[in-house]
Amino acid sequence: MKPVNIIGGGLSGVEAALTLGCEGFKVNLFEARPEKMPEVFKTGGLCELVCSNSLGSVKPESAPGILKSELAALGSHVIEAARQSSVPGGQALCVDRAKFSAIIEDKVRGENNINLVRREVKSLSEFEPGDKVIIASGPLTTDAFFSSLSDKFSDNLYFYDAVSPIVEADSVDMTRAFWKNRYSRGADDYLNIALNKDEYFAFYRELIAARTVPPRDNEKEIFFESCMPIEELARRGEHTLRFGPMKPKGFEDPRTGKMPYAVIQLRREDNLNSAFNIVGFQTKMTFGEQARVLSVIPGLEKVKILRYGVIHKNYYMYSPGLVNFNLSLKSDPDIFIAGQLLGSEGYCEAVAGGKLAALNIIDSIKTGRRRSVLENIHYERTMIGSLIKYLTSSAVARKKFVPMNSNFGLVDTKSYPKDTFHQISNEQISILADMLKKY
Numbered sequence: 001m002k003p004v005n006i007i008g009g010g011l012s013g014v015e016a017a018l019t020l021g022c023e024g025f026k027v028n029l030f031e032a033r034p035e036k037m038p039e040v041f042k043t044g045g046l047c048e049l050v051c052s053n054s055l056g057s058v059k060p061e062s063a064p065g066i067l068k069s070e071l072a073a074l075g076s077h078v079i080e081a082a083r084q085s086s087v088p089g090g091q092a093l094c095v096d097r098a099k100f101s102a103i104i105e106d107k108v109r110g111e112n113n114i115n116l117v118r119r120e121v122k123s124l125s126e127f128e129p130g131d132k133v134i135i136a137s138g139p140l141t142t143d144a145f146f147s148s149l150s151d152k153f154s155d156n157l158y159f160y161d162a163v164s165p166i167v168e169a170d171s172v173d174m175t176r177a178f179w180k181n182r183y184s185r186g187a188d189d190y191l192n193i194a195l196n197k198d199e200y201f202a203f204y205r206e207l208i209a210a211r212t213v214p215p216r217d218n219e220k221e222i223f224f225e226s227c228m229p230i231e232e233l234a235r236r237g238e239h240t241l242r243f244g245p246m247k248p249k250g251f252e253d254p255r256t257g258k259m260p261y262a263v264i265q266l267r268r269e270d271n272l273n274s275a276f277n278i279v280g281f282q283t284k285m286t287f288g289e290q291a292r293v294l295s296v297i298p299g300l301e302k303v304k305i306l307r308y309g310v311i312h313k314n315y316y317m318y319s320p321g322l323v324n325f326n327l328s329l330k331s332d333p334d335i336f337i338a339g340q341l342l343g344s345e346g347y348c349e350a351v352a353g354g355k356l357a358a359l360n361i362i363d364s365i366k367t368g369r370r371r372s373v374l375e376n377i378h379y380e381r382t383m384i385g386s387l388i389k390y391l392t393s394s395a396v397a398r399k400k401f402v403p404m405n406s407n408f409g410l411v412d413t414k415s416y417p418k419d420t421f422h423q424i425s426n427e428q429i430s431i432l433a434d435m436l437k438k439y
């Protein structure tokens, strides 16, 4: 049998490659980096996390927590690597991004069925008709490849996404910071800086006046709500940040014993506590302005930025019109789409797409049928099934279709209430996992 070709060694592509490889299928895994590297990426490593080092909540009853449990039950290699490289993150699965990528590289290199090809794929015409291909090149798909897909995708969609800065731990004045989790839940994993009203407004004024990077080619800037640059969020109103990334609820200012006016949270980047990610501070301020504006914050006066925030265009497609429930293209059943290009949003959602694309290919090879393995269970009782159903058959019009993450809005919560959904999903995924083991 010819190898399955996977374009992109990111979260979805690696999950797909390891799923296929471990089941004995040959895979060519194409990764454009380090030769071709958009500026958001910093390394040539597989599964580089471009922004936050958090894979989101692990709370068992939360939507992202349920998705993670489902992926783990289906034997996700990427979630396993995340657990092996985790750093304390309260209720979230946070990773040391360098260690995470290194573990993934080891897994891929250790799998004899995977041929890792370090080059950019420029067009699908590099493959023969009938070859199985998974397009997992992600939101930062190279321009050449993306434009070659225009005959398949037509009139492509995009939005802009911003990245938060990472700062050197030694440059934070620890006398102004304190370790605590919101509402004192769990271990004290986050470093926090409490601000009073004057301190908040001093920062706020500098933030909304800061110079930002202009849009590329005068293009309309469309932002994804949950990755909105902090300065854009701030412009919505002077208190917006206090109900968002700078929410003070659940904290006491150690200086006063009262709830502060606002709080800034710093999340560990590694277990050595050598660097912190500033939570929710994704930005498109110019580099010079980032250092200047952050230094207005008490405790960050001498801040040293290790990785600056940047803004980047994200590509995705209108999957409801183009992709079948088994993630193959309606126009070509041998070509599958996974990851953010599919219109999903979030690290774990990308992993989910990669896992399912691979399982569906395995299923089609073994049974000769073109369907989704999810059709073997009541998939609407799972988070992964509800997400894929939305992505491939949502009634949302093309112009209003925006990337979607796991959430209870995708679930029929009248029939399957939120508080017990994790148990319902667990039953269904266990059935699927057992079935897959018998292949």
Ligand SMILES: Cc1cc2nc3c(=O)[nH]c(=O)nc-3n(C[C@H](O)[C@H](O)[C@H](O)COP(=O)(O)OP(=O)(O)OC[C@H]3O[C@@H](n4cnc5c(N)ncnc54)[C@H](O)[C@@H]3O)c2cc1C
Pocket (backbone or CB within 6 Å): 007, 008, 009, 010, 011, 012, 013, 030, 031, 032, 033, 040, 047, 048, 049, 050, 051, 052, 053, 054, 055, 119, 120, 121, 122, 136, 137, 138, 139, 140, 141, 142, 145, 161, 162, 163, 227, 311, 312, 313, 314, 338, 339, 340, 341, 345, 346, 347, 348, 350
């Ligand atoms: C700037 C930015 C910030 C984000 N921040 C977050 C966040 O904080 N939290 C979150 O949950 N999600 C975030 N996302 C969204 C999304 O979850 C991630 O982008 C996720 O990594 C998507 O997974 P993927 O597999 O689709 O793509 P990726 O993980 O990006 O993997 C795609 C891979 O394909 C390679 N590639 C691209 N083109 C080609 C080609 N032509 N040939 C060969 N290889 C190619 C790329 O180099 C890359 O390694 C962010 C996205 C962006 C762009």
